[in-house]
Amino acid sequence: MKNLGYYNGRVGLIEEISVPMTDRAFYFGDGVYDAVMCRNNIPYLLFEHVNRLYQNCHLLGITPPKTKEELSHLIKELVKLVDGEEKFVYFHVSRGSGIREHTFTEGKGNLCITIKPQKVDNVFEKMDLAVTNDYRYSYCNIKTLNLLPSVLSAQLAKDNRCEETVFVRDGYITECSHSNISILKNGELITAPADKHILPGVTRAHLIEEARKHNIPVREEKYTLDDLYSADEIIVTSSSKMARGVKTICRKPVGGKDEERLRILRDSIYNSYLASTKAHERRE
Numbered sequence: 001m002k003n004l005g006y007y008n009g010r011v012g013l014i015e016e017i018s019v020p021m022t023d024r025a026f027y028f029g030d031g032v033y034d035a036v037m038c039r040n041n042i043p044y045l046l047f048e049h050v051n052r053l054y055q056n057c058h059l060l061g062i063t064p065p066k067t068k069e070e071l072s073h074l075i076k077e078l079v080k081l082v083d084g085e086e087k088f089v090y091f092h093v094s095r096g097s098g099i100r101e102h103t104f105t106e107g108k109g110n111l112c113i114t115i116k117p118q119k120v121d122n123v124f125e126k127m128d129l130a131v132t133n134d135y136r137y138s139y140c141n142i143k144t145l146n147l148l149p150s151v152l153s154a155q156l157a158k159d160n161r162c163e164e165t166v167f168v169r170d171g172y173i174t175e176c177s178h179s180n181i182s183i184l185k186n187g188e189l190i191t192a193p194a195d196k197h198i199l200p201g202v203t204r205a206h207l208i209e210e211a212r213k214h215n216i217p218v219r220e221e222k223y224t225l226d227d228l229y230s231a232d233e234i235i236v237t238s239s240s241k242m243a244r245g246v247k248t249i250c251r252k253p254v255g256g257k258d259e260e261r262l263r264i265l266r267d268s269i270y271n272s273y274l275a276s277t278k279a280h281e282r283r284e
Contacts, residue, residue: 004082006113008065011078014114022097023110029145031094031109032056037120037239038087039277041079044239046072048202053093056142057109062095065108075113084117088240092145121240123270126247126255129236130160131225134167134174134197141196153177164236166249169197172222179238180204183231184258188217189265190227203237203269210268216261232258235265243269 005017024030034053036043043049050068057064066074071091079087091113098105136149153165154177164176174192175181180201182191189211194200211218228234233255234246243266246255255262 001081002083003117004078004113004115006074006078006111008110008112011081014116019110019112020097022099023094024096024098024105025092025094025110025112025145027100028102029147031092031145032060032062032143033090033092033145034143035088035090035239036075037118037273038079038089038115039085039120039273040279041076042277042279043075043079043089044273044277045202045206046075048205049239050075052143052200052202053091056144057093059142060095060144061104062093063108064093065111071111078113079115082115082117086117086119087115088118090114094145118240120242120270120273121244123242123244123266126245127164127236127241128162128248129176129234129246129250130157130162130165131168131250132156132165134169136167138196140174140198141194141200143199150177160250162248166225166228168225171224173225173228174198175201176236179236179241180207181228182207182235182237183223183228184216184233184235184261185227185231187258187261188219189235190219190221190223190231192222193220201237203239203242206269206272207235207237207243207265210265210272214261214264214268216265229254231255233262235262237269242266242273 003014005014007017034049036049093109096105096109157165167174175198192198208218237243245262
């Protein structure tokens with residue numbers, strides 16, 4: 001198949017799968033989502049992403065329609081149906097279905113999955129970033145379906161010929177529209193604390209782990225836009241971007257002062273992706 005859509009057991013092309021108007025994702029964006037990259041039909045860091053989805057469901061009182069094990073197995077089977085070596089797998093659970101009413105519906109949620117061919121970003125190419133105020137609410141630690149601020153900031157980046165937009169809240173950097181962002185300064189990795197204002201990214205956690213493995217000190221603390229501009233290097237992390245450096249912010253050149261540590265972290269994460277998704281290493 002060229003792509004795949006799944007909704008509560010129905011499978012077909014994405015453009016052929018319909019979702020009922022009673023699904024609370026339609027009315028309220030009432031649900032949570034996650035996504036993974038997949039290579040050689042092996043979803044990368046699937047356990048971590050599925051686990052985060054279920055933690056988010058718990059935080060919002062949503063009852064998933066499948067167990068973690070059932071969802072993981074389903075994703076592993078569905079990716080086999082889509083053509084291509086690399087694929088992007090998106091999955092979300094809405095609270096359920098019912099005639100529009102703000103209070104919670106009872107019962108299990110609805111499961112939606114989409115899979116499409118997509119390559120990981122060129123991790124060796126540095127990025128251009130835009131900047132905007134972070135007007136989002138205080139549930140940024142939950143990967144909800146309410147993504148209007150991210151949609152608007154993604155368009156802002158596109159309009160300015162950039163790939164991402166950095167959010168600034170009360171003078172401090174939080175994250176990007178759909179990525180985490182960290183800096184290297186004086187040999188240390190500095191990243192915003194995993195509080196209610198940022199998503200605790202799986203790749204961000206991997207970045208911290210790799211930094212410590214390579215004896216790079218890590219500080220999880222707030223930093224400002226001035227700190228970002230003056231950083232030795234800037235690293236943007238997400239499932240599809242892995243760990244990429246940054247060359248400009250609002251067209252102003254940045255970074256380029258600690259290429260060695262950037263290379264170590266970037267290559268460690270990318271090579272981990274390649275190694276864990278080799279076909280001959282697959283384990284069911």
